[in-house]
Amino acid sequence: MHAQYSEAPGTGSLLKGLNPEQHAAVTLPSGASLILAGAGSGKTRVLTTRIAWLMATGQVSPGGLMAVTFTNKAAKEMLHRLSAMLPVPVRGLWIGTFHGLCNRFLRAHWKLAGLPQSFQILDTADSLSAVKRVMKAMNVDEERFVPKQVSWFIAARKDNGERPKDVDAHDPQSRKMVEIYQAYEDQCQREGVVDFAELMLRTYELMRDNAALREHYQHRFAHILVDEFQDTNRLQYAWLKMFAPPGSPQSVFAVGDDDQSIYAFRGAQVGNMADFEREYRVKQVIKLERNYRSFGNILDSANALIAHNAKRLGKNLSTEAGPGEPVRVAEATSDYAEAQWLLDEAQQLHRSGTPRSEIAVLYRSNAQSRVVESALFNAGVPYRVYGGLRFFERAEVKHALAYLRLLENPNDDTSFLRVVNFPTRGIGARTIELLTDAGRASGRSLYQSVGAVVGKGGANLLAFTGLIDQLRERTRGLTLREIIEQMLDTSGLVDFYKAEKEGAERIENLGELVNAAEAFVTQEGFGKDAVALPVDETGGPGTLAVGLPPAPAAVDLTPDAETGEIVSPLAAFLTHAALEAGDNQAQAGQDAVQLMTVHSAKGLEFDCVFITGLEEALFPHENAMSDNDGLEEERRLMYVAITRARKRLYLSFSQTRLLHGQTRYNVKSRFLDELPEGALKWLTPRNAGFGSGYAKEYQQAWQRGTGLGSVVGAGRVAGRPAYTAPPAQPLPAAMQNKAGASHGLRVGQAVFHTKFGEGVVLTLEGNGPDARAQVNFGRHGAKWLALAIAKLTPVD
DNA sequence: TATCCTATTCTTTTT
DNA sequence: GAATAGGATA
Numbered sequence: 121m122h123a124q125y126s127e128a129p130g131t132g133s134l135l136k137g138l139n140p141e142q143h144a145a146v147t148l149p150s151g152a153s154l155i156l157a158g159a160g161s162g163k164t165r166v167l168t169t170r171i172a173w174l175m176a177t178g179q180v181s182p183g184g185l186m187a188v189t190f191t192n193k194a195a196k197e198m199l200h201r202l203s204a205m206l207p208v209p210v211r212g213l214w215i216g217t218f219h220g221l222c223n224r225f226l227r228a229h230w231k232l233a234g235l236p237q238s239f240q241i242l243d244t245a246d247s248l249s250a251v252k253r254v255m256k257a258m259n260v261d262e263e264r265f266v267p268k269q270v271s272w273f274i275a276a277r278k279d280n281g282e283r284p285k286d287v288d289a290h291d292p293q294s295r296k297m298v299e300i301y302q303a304y305e306d307q308c309q310r311e312g313v314v315d316f317a318e319l320m321l322r323t324y325e326l327m328r329d330n331a332a333l334r335e336h337y338q339h340r341f342a343h344i345l346v347d348e349f350q351d352t353n354r355l356q357y358a359w360l361k362m363f364a365p366p367g368s369p370q371s372v373f374a375v376g377d378d379d380q381s382i383y384a385f386r387g388a389q390v391g392n393m394a395d396f397e398r399e400y401r402v403k404q405v406i407k408l409e410r411n412y413r414s415f416g417n418i419l420d421s422a423n424a425l426i427a428h429n430a431k432r433l434g435k436n437l438s439t440e441a442g443p444g445e446p447v448r449v450a451e452a453t454s455d456y457a458e459a460q461w462l463l464d465e466a467q468q469l470h471r472s473g474t475p476r477s478e479i480a481v482l483y484r485s486n487a488q489s490r491v492v493e494s495a496l497f498n499a500g501v502p503y504r505v506y507g508g509l510r511f512f513e514r515a516e517v518k519h520a521l522a523y524l525r526l527l528e529n530p531n532d533d534t535s536f537l538r539v540v541n542f543p544t545r546g547i548g549a550r551t552i553e554l555l556t557d558a559g560r561a562s563g564r565s566l567y568q569s570v571g572a573v574v575g576k577g578g579a580n581l582l583a584f585t586g587l588i589d590q591l592r593e594r595t596r597g598l599t600l601r602e603i604i605e606q607m608l609d610t611s612g613l614v615d616f617y618k619a620e621k622e623g624a625e626r627i628e629n630l631g632e633l634v635n636a637a638e639a640f641v642t643q644e645g646f647g648k649d650a651v652a653l654p655v656d657e658t659g660g661p662g663t664l665a666v667g668l669p670p671a672p673a674a675v676d677l678t679p680d681a682e683t684g685e686i687v688s689p690l691a692a693f694l695t696h697a698a699l700e701a702g703d704n705q706a707q708a709g710q711d712a713v714q715l716m717t718v719h720s721a722k723g724l725e726f727d728c729v730f731i732t733g734l735e736e737a738l739f740p741h742e743n744a745m746s747d748n749d750g751l752e753e754e755r756r757l758m759y760v761a762i763t764r765a766r767k768r769l770y771l772s773f774s775q776t777r778l779l780h781g782q783t784r785y786n787v788k789s790r791f792l793d794e795l796p797e798g799a800l801k802w803l804t805p806r807n808a809g810f811g812s813g814y815a816k817e818y819q820q821a822w823q824r825g826t827g828l829g830s831v832v833g834a835g836r837v838a839g840r841p842a843y844t845a846p847p848a849q850p851l852p853a854a855m856q857n858k859a860g861a862s863h864g865l866r867v868g869q870a871v872f873h874t875k876f877g878e879g880v881v882l883t884l885e886g887n888g889p890d891a892r893a894q895v896n897f898g899r900h901g902a903k904w905l906a907l908a909i910a911k912l913t914p915v916d
Numbered sequence: 917t918a919t920c921c922t923a924t925t926c927t928t929t930t931t
Numbered sequence: 932g933a934a935t936a937g938g939a940t941a
Binding site: 190222223241244315316317319351383386487548549698700717718719720743744779780 | 931
């Protein structure tokens with residue numbers, strides 16, 4: 121059957137250039153399939169070509185297909201490539217992120233989902249502040265229940281598909297957590313807001329509980345494709361099963377790489393791949409193992425490393441590109457020296473023709489970026505740091521968005537509280553407390569409760585709601601741009617920042633918000649994501665009835681938005697802001713060295729890659745070293761890092777590192793020992809210890825305080841010293857535990873900590889002000905504590 | 917009510 | 932070291 125399709129006119133060019141495995145994957149017949157796609161094996165190409173091929177051969181209409189990714193970037197990339205292959209109108213295609221598609225679904229069926237039409241989406245920060253509010257209302261001790269952990273707990277339960285009633289809680293602690301979870305849900309429902317996990321869970325539940333709707337969508341989506349399957353969590357897999365249950369006639373095409381699963385820490389279940397294979401009775405798993413990205417030495421290193429993992433489906437990357445350059449390994453005496461060395465190498469690479477944007481510096485944790493940044497900054501090398509604060513997460517932008525959200529949904533208490541007194545208008549904590557009490561007593565939103573506290577200092581509140589109402593009136597019918605400009609003016613935001621010393625940049629960002637809105641309206645066509653699904657290609661909802669039991673009378677399958685209600689550009693823009701937080705601002709366009717964590721490097725590739733900080737406790741990270749699963753995930757992380765490089769790979773580690781304001785003495789990472797000797801080239805003498813080769817040179821330079829090469833006037837960023845000098849003679853790692861133990865603790869000792877309660881000392885390291893202990897606190901897990909700071913009392 | 921100072925914590929992150 | 936939260940103070 122598929123042979124016939126692949127010979128269909130016009131599809132030949134689509135398939136041209138695919139290797140046999142890729143070709144087989146693209147042209148697989150309907151049914152469930154699992155593609156194990158190694159790093160750099162052309163995964164996205166296979167996915168997009170598959171979609172194009174399905175459409176070009178008439179096996180599916182654009183409306184009958186759904187493709188799910190994790191990131192907006194991946195979704196955009198897919199749409200972009202697809203439109204280059206096929207003249208398909210991209211609009212209306214169900215290709216997007218899990219959350220984006222859920223949003224689309226819930227916008228269409230908001231009534232059935234029990235949501236207000238203008239429901240707002242909470243990002244992580246909004247959600248956290250909502251949790252805090254709930255906890256305050258419940259009088260929960262924030263010492264015992266850390267809001268962040270509660271928030272994390274709720275998200276984790278939802279990602280597992282559990283409502284409060286589903287959570288089994290045996291001890292008082294977790295019972296309380298569940299209680300907070302329930303109260304949080306009630307509050308969100310009351311306010312008409314949903315968090316990210318709720319988007320997924322609502323969609324799943326609506327599909328599960330509404331047979332007619334379920335059958336409609338199962339009928340509609342004949343082909344479902346899932347990208348990065350190894351990153352799916354329980355809920356996402358259950359969600360998929362609602363749209364295409366095992367054994368149904370639908371075709372599910374899952375692509376993933378178990379070796380690149382690096383999100384178990386937030387609920388991803390690698391096991392979903394094996395479950396999928398079994399439950400969907402996948403006949404043949406296709407492995408894409410030919411790598412088109414990296415040279416041999418790089419791939420050999422990656423393969424050798426990942427072979428140390430026990431839990432694998434098994435895969436080995438190969439290339440025909442030849443061995444290429446060896447993987448370079450360097451040891452530095454300090455993180456500072458490491459950064460200087462890196463700077464030098466990067467400069468050299470650039471001088472010999474490598475664009476800066478093809479040089480990436482990867483590290484395990486964000487805190488490591490600072491040293492590198494300083495080095496690059498002082499040398500005048502342009503660089504770009506990924507991660508950190510993104511555009512829509514900036515305080516001033518969030519304030520502006522809060523005003524806009526109140527126009528759409530005044531019951532959004534999170535937004536209300538954010539701006540009710542910003543800029544300050546004489547509404548203090550006391551007034552807010554009164555208002556909150558009134559709201560709680562009547563079960564109404566803060567906005568609705570303002571009337572109840574007028575007279576008790578609520579006059580200013582009335583002025584605020586008046587301002588919002590007036591703004592809503594005045595902006596009716598205006599363009600999005602005009603609405604935002606009005607809001608910035610009326611709210612007093614711009615005036616406020618004008619008066620601030622440091623407000624110029626914030627005003628600039630608010631201007632940027634106007635631009636973003638403008639771009640959104642023109643480029644995207646505002647309603648694209650928010651307006652409901654286009655009518656079914658097969659003839660719309662009418663065809664549903666064929667062969668199906670009659671839908672319950674009360675159930676209207678017509679998407680609610682098609683009943684004539686129009687989604688405003690503002691609503692669409694707010695959704696866009698919540699779901700696509702936008703790139704962190706950057707000197708985009710400029711040729712800059714790329715700095716990012718290994719996590720955020722996933723899916724990217726560069727000619728030259730530096731992996732820095734290859735030290736025990738850092739990479740693998742200390743918090744992940746205690747159990748084997750954690751260690752294997754760290755190894756996969758390293759695998760991801762290595763496979764980012766096309767031509768040249770540098771690995772570096774340092775003897776000392778400044779972390780959390782303290783010098784730490786590190787041992788090189790075990791991962792270095794897991795790489796094949798033959799693929800490596802040591803730039804510093806192997807196991808040479810201190811003061812040798814490169815390292816010595818840099819240490820001396822650094823002791824002179826000048827650095828090397830082009831570093832002139834180094835040492836200052838924004839007026840503050842960039843570095844604190846580490847001790848002149850670092851203590852050899854082997855001696856760490858032996859020097860004077862003034863703290864009087866020993867391994868195995870039972871201790872008490874005011875926060876974590878009782879625990880047992882696992883490890884002792886360092887001495888004097890740097891002394892630290894790893895203590896197992898049972899329920900709280902093992903923690904590293906600085907003994908100079910932490911209050912640890914021995915228990916007998 | 918607003919602001920300043922100190923105590924406290926500190927992976928990885930997209931949506 | 933740096934960011935954030937909470938308490939104390941003007």
